[in-house]
Amino acid sequence: MNYENLKKEDQAIFDIIEQEKERQINEIELIASENYVSKSVLEAMGSVLTNKYSEGYPGHRYYGGNQMIDKAENVAIERAKQLFDAEHVNVQPLSGSPANAAVYFAFLKPGDKVMGLKLDHGGHLSHGHPVNFSGMLYDFVQYEVDSKTGKIDMEEVRKVALKEKPKMIVAGYSAYSREIEWDKFKEIADEIGAYTFADIAHTAGLIAAKKMNNPVPFFDVVSTTTHKTLRGPRGAMIMCKEKFAKQVDRAVFPGMQGGPHDHINAAKAVAFGEALRPEFIEYGEQVIKNAQTMADEFEAKDYRVISNGTDNHLLVVDMTSKEIDGKTAEIALEKCGISVSRSTIPNDPNPPMKPSGVRFGTPAVTTRGMKEAEIKKIVEWIDKAIKNRNNEKTLKEIKNEVKEFSKDFPIPSA
Numbered sequence: 001m002n003y004e005n006l007k008k009e010d011q012a013i014f015d016i017i018e019q020e021k022e023r024q025i026n027e028i029e030l031i032a033s034e035n036y037v038s039k040s041v042l043e044a045m046g047s048v049l050t051n052k053y054s055e056g057y058p059g060h061r062y063y064g065g066n067q068m069i070d071k072a073e074n075v076a077i078e079r080a081k082q083l084f085d086a087e088h089v090n091v092q093p094l095s096g097s098p099a100n101a102a103v104y105f106a107f108l109k110p111g112d113k114v115m116g117l118k119l120d121h122g123g124h125l126s127h128g129h130p131v132n133f134s135g136m137l138y139d140f141v142q143y144e145v146d147s148k149t150g151k152i153d154m155e156e157v158r159k160v161a162l163k164e165k166p167k168m169i170v171a172g173y174s175a176y177s178r179e180i181e182w183d184k185f186k187e188i189a190d191e192i193g194a195y196t197f198a199d200i201a202h203t204a205g206l207i208a209a210k211k212m213n214n215p216v217p218f219f220d221v222v223s224t225t226t227h228k229t230l231r232g233p234r235g236a237m238i239m240c241k242e243k244f245a246k247q248v249d250r251a252v253f254p255g256m257q258g259g260p261h262d263h264i265n266a267a268k269a270v271a272f273g274e275a276l277r278p279e280f281i282e283y284g285e286q287v288i289k290n291a292q293t294m295a296d297e298f299e300a301k302d303y304r305v306i307s308n309g310t311d312n313h314l315l316v317v318d319m320t321s322k323e324i325d326g327k328t329a330e331i332a333l334e335k336c337g338i339s340v341s342r343s344t345i346p347n348d349p350n351p352p353m354k355p356s357g358v359r360f361g362t363p364a365v366t367t368r369g370m371k372e373a374e375i376k377k378i379v380e381w382i383d384k385a386i387k388n389r390n391n392e393k394t395l396k397e398i399k400n401e402v403k404e405f406s407k408d409f410p411i412p413s414a
């Protein structure tokens with residue numbers, strides 16, 4: 001993008017954007033929830049559509065002048081339906097957490113019982129954590145991953161579900177690296193008459209690329225962010241069975257939100273269009289190959305990978321296997337120009353601000369065109385940085401090498 005006017009009119013913000021662009025170009029992004037959008041997505045986000053108010057839905061707006069906005073929103077909806085085989089789509093949710101709030105609002109009353117995965121086992125704040133609205137408004141009971149395998153044990157899920165009889169079961173996670181048995185969740189929910197809610201915020205792009213199982217055709221309701229593996233603008237959407245369309249739409253607007261962000265929704269349409277192309281299938285495949293290579297490389301260097309590997313774009317590594325905690329590792333890697341996020345591990349003995357693990361993800365580096373050979377190089381640097389975490393000189397050297405290496409892998413939108 002060309003920021004000529006910004007440069008003239010607001011040097012302060014222009015400079016910050018330029019510096020952030022440089023940071024993105026010179027550093028390696030391994031945060032599992034991040035990605036780089038295309039130039040087309042960025043252009044749609046930066047368009048005049050941001051000037052419009054369009055409360056309501058296509059054909060039924062509370063403001064005039066929405067002919068073009070209606071078309072854009074309908075394109076987004078149609079492409080999302082095609083991508084995920086969805087009966088009904090609402091593209092207006094502003095982000096993942098507000099989308100989840102709308103889902104609960106559409107299906108539950110405050111105080112209703114809901115079942116979700118525990119946060120420190122890979123769940124999300126909006127799946128019932130006590131500091132989050134979800135944990136405050138609803139009576140959440142939590143299931144856990146198996147302490148030996150690090151995987152979700154469907155027998156355990158069934159046991160908790162039959163005992164607690166929640167009104168809704170939530171599946172789909174933020175720090176879980178394995179395929180999810182959606183069909184078994186559906187069977188269990190049917191046994192107790194619970195709603196099925198899948199939050200595919202992290203894996204939506206891999207599902208769209210047909211590389212992971214898709215819950216949309218048989219779950220009652222599914223939410224996703226659009227900015228993670230799906231590689232669109234920062235935002236979200238909700239997909240559901242036709243019979244729940246009205247209550248979901250009403251929960252989003254007027255229930256939770258006011259006017260939709262039309263520039264973002266147009267950018268969602270652009271991203272969905274990109275995800276429908278054959279190149280995106282190759283992208284999804286490479287994301288997973290890269291994550292599996294990364295897991296293998298860590299294991300070869302005696303790091304403990306939770307669940308011993310990955311089926312998707314991310315892995316959680318127990319850093320205490322190298323006598324370091326996740327936060328200290330995150331800081332050492334930041335000094336080398338490698339961004340990661342510290343993470344809890346299942347049954348973490350350490351506190352959340354200084355947890356035992358680090359979560360690594362490959363969506364962003366794969367967008368830059370990195371493949372297995374580059375992943376191996378990156379793990380070499382990570383291992384070297386962990387071993388030399390107290391040696392500022394070595395960390396600086398790695399940072400320079402990372403910068404030189406990154407030059408060959410341009411960021412589409414920078």
Ligand SMILES: *Cc1c(COP(=O)(O)O)cnc(C)c1O
Pocket residue numbers: 033095096097098100123124126172173174199200201202225235236
């Ligand atoms: C990222 C994420 C969200 C929240 O998305 P925001 O856009 O950050 O609000 C919700 N659920 C899951 C599982 C996530 O990973």
